[in-house]
Amino acid sequence: MTPALKVTDVVKRYSTGVEALKQISLEIPDGAFFGLLGPNGAGKSTLIHCTTGLATPTSGQIEIFGNDAVNHYQQARADVGLAPQEINIDFFLTVEESLDFHGGYFGMPKKDRRDRIKELLEAFSLTDKRDERTRTLSGGMKRRLMLARALMHRPRMVILDEPTAGVDIELRLELWQYIQRVNSEGTTILLTTHYLEEAEQLCDRIAFINHGEIVAEGTTEELTSHYGVGTLEDAYLELVGRQELTRSV
Amino acid sequence: MTARQIRVASLIRREVLRFWKIKRQTIGGPLLETFLYISVFGAALGSRIHNLDGYRYIIFVIPGLIMMSWAINAFANNSSSILQQKFSRSVDDQLSSPASPTELLIGFTLGGFLRGLLVSSIAYAASYALVQEPVANALILFPSLIIVGLFFAQAGVAIGVRAQQFDDVALYQTFLLTPLIFLGGVFYSATLLPQPFRTLTHFNPVYYMIGLVRYGFIGYHATNIPISFGLLVLATAALFAWNWRVFTTGKYLRS
Numbered sequence: 325m326t327p328a329l330k331v332t333d334v335v336k337r338y339s340t341g342v343e344a345l346k347q348i349s350l351e352i353p354d355g356a357f358f359g360l361l362g363p364n365g366a367g368k369s370t371l372i373h374c375t376t377g378l379a380t381p382t383s384g385q386i387e388i389f390g391n392d393a394v395n396h397y398q399q400a401r402a403d404v405g406l407a408p409q410e411i412n413i414d415f416f417l418t419v420e421e422s423l424d425f426h427g428g429y430f431g432m433p434k435k436d437r438r439d440r441i442k443e444l445l446e447a448f449s450l451t452d453k454r455d456e457r458t459r460t461l462s463g464g465m466k467r468r469l470m471l472a473r474a475l476m477h478r479p480r481m482v483i484l485d486e487p488t489a490g491v492d493i494e495l496r497l498e499l500w501q502y503i504q505r506v507n508s509e510g511t512t513i514l515l516t517t518h519y520l521e522e523a524e525q526l527c528d529r530i531a532f533i534n535h536g537e538i539v540a541e542g543t544t545e546e547l548t549s550h551y552g553v554g555t556l557e558d559a560y561l562e563l564v565g566r567q568e569l570t571r572s573v
Numbered sequence: 574m575t576a577r578q579i580r581v582a583s584l585i586r587r588e589v590l591r592f593w594k595i596k597r598q599t600i601g602g603p604l605l606e607t608f609l610y611i612s613v614f615g616a617a618l619g620s621r622i623h624n625l626d627g628y629r630y631i632i633f634v635i636p637g638l639i640m641m642s643w644a645i646n647a648f649a650n651n652s653s654s655i656l657q658q659k660f661s662r663s664v665d666d667q668l669s670s671p672a673s674p675t676e677l678l679i680g681f682t683l684g685g686f687l688r689g690l691l692v693s694s695i696a697y698a699a700s701y702a703l704v705q706e707p708v709a710n711a712l713i714l715f716p717s718l719i720i721v722g723l724f725f726a727q728a729g730v731a732i733g734v735r736a737q738q739f740d741d742v743a744l745y746q747t748f749l750l751t752p753l754i755f756l757g758g759v760f761y762s763a764t765l766l767p768q769p770f771r772t773l774t775h776f777n778p779v780y781y782m783i784g785l786v787r788y789g790f791i792g793y794h795a796t797n798i799p800i801s802f803g804l805l806v807l808a809t810a811a812l813f814a815w816n817w818r819v820f821t822t823g824k825y826l827r828s
Contacts (some may be wrong), residue, residue: 338828379827401670406669415661415663415725416591416595429666473666528807541655
């Protein structure tokens with residue numbers, strides 16, 4: 325079966341000389357709920373940017389459902405939806421227009437866009453806000469909109485880069501529920517998060533990334549046994565180094 | 574419509590919607606500015622000048638003003654729209670879509686081009702109502718205006734993509750574009766200038782653009798029309814090629 329994402333020996337070196345990804349390789353099976361965990365600056369967002377075309381890898385290959393995501397990217401990008409870490413909504417647009425334009429950028433016909441917008445506005449409780457300018461939305465509403473936008477063109481894989489950062493518990497649970505439903509319908513999810521319980525609860529496989537390298541990968545049980553600890557949190561602390569953490573307190 | 578056509582139409586529609594939502598600033602302001610120029614230079618000062626190289630001053634000055642409004646609006650729209658989208662990172666939504674570099678470039682280019690077309694069309698309609706500004710050579714005028722609009726729309730894209738802050742855009746607009754346009758002969762004929770300014774004017778590319786547009790409107794012959802047109806087309810194609818390369822490599826846009 326063709327994997328949803330196949331990353332082979334990817335190197336990303338910025339013009340400053342910083343090597344953010346060091347010959348990284350990773351495979352995410354179709355339909356998986358995959359977690360990518362690591363400290364700030366580990367290379368999570370760089371890997372996501374290389375996958376979605378926001379950054380160009382220095383070398384290596386990235387395939388999305390078997391399609392080259394770097395050189396012949398059209399089909400690959402059509403299969404991916406991205407909800408980035410930073411709020412990047414177009415502030416000139418309303419909620420509905422944001423979804424409509426996104427669908428347009430992905431080549432969706434008008435009627436299809438209209439139907440999908442209705443469906444997503446209802447699913448994310450945004451129907452009342454459809455004509456509001458995005459800049460007037462609360463932080464939580466903006467997060468919902470970003471997730472709805474990522475799903476707008478019905479991608480086969482959704483990349484969620486810290487989607488619940490800064491949202492209240494109620495909304496977090498609501499988003500979890502929706503993401504789980506999307507995954508159960510067959511969409512592959514790649515999630516980065518700093519909330520370990522989120523990863524533990526949602527993901528069926530997890531990879532740890534540190535200093536631009538995948539240092540461990542497996543189920544929660546496999547990772548805890550790899551580090552010889554009892555919980556995912558302890559495994560993560562082993563990764564980032566307990567001593568470093570202790571020094572910083 | 575094919576997926577490609579939908580993508581391009583959406584990119585253009587977004588750019589048009591942006592300037593339409595802030596139309597007091599993007600349409601109203603430039604129109605007022607053009608009418609003020611027509612009033613001050615055409616009506617007030619023009620009543621003292623009577624005629625220039627055989628033309629009523631107001632008739633002589635309007636073609637340059639129409640070209641100027643198209644050029645400045647095309648440039649300003651694209652440079653600021655792209656920079657705003659880079660700041661908010663909303664451009665990532667377009668960059669991570671299947672849209673090709675050419676599709677993205679067409680979308681960003683046509684936003685400013687259409688704003689320039691709208692402002693200069695209204696300005697022309699008003700000047701026609703006021704002084705019956707003629708169109709002597711439509712076959713020269715319309716292609717020239719279109720290429721001039723595309724040239725400055727491309728220039729706006731090039732600067733918007735490179736700019737890091739709004740000061741960078743202002744730098745080019747205030748210290749390069751506006752002086753070139755003003756010194757290119759919008760308000761006067763280069764033949765009136767003393768040396769060495771008359772010769773220096775010939776090194777200003779905008780001089781040839783104004784020459785083309787003025788010839789198209791009133792038949793005033795100051796520059797070699799075929800050579801001017803050919804050079805303008807070449808310069809616009811070169812800018813397009815430059816921008817296409819930037820969008821293809823992702824320089825300044827993708828990391």
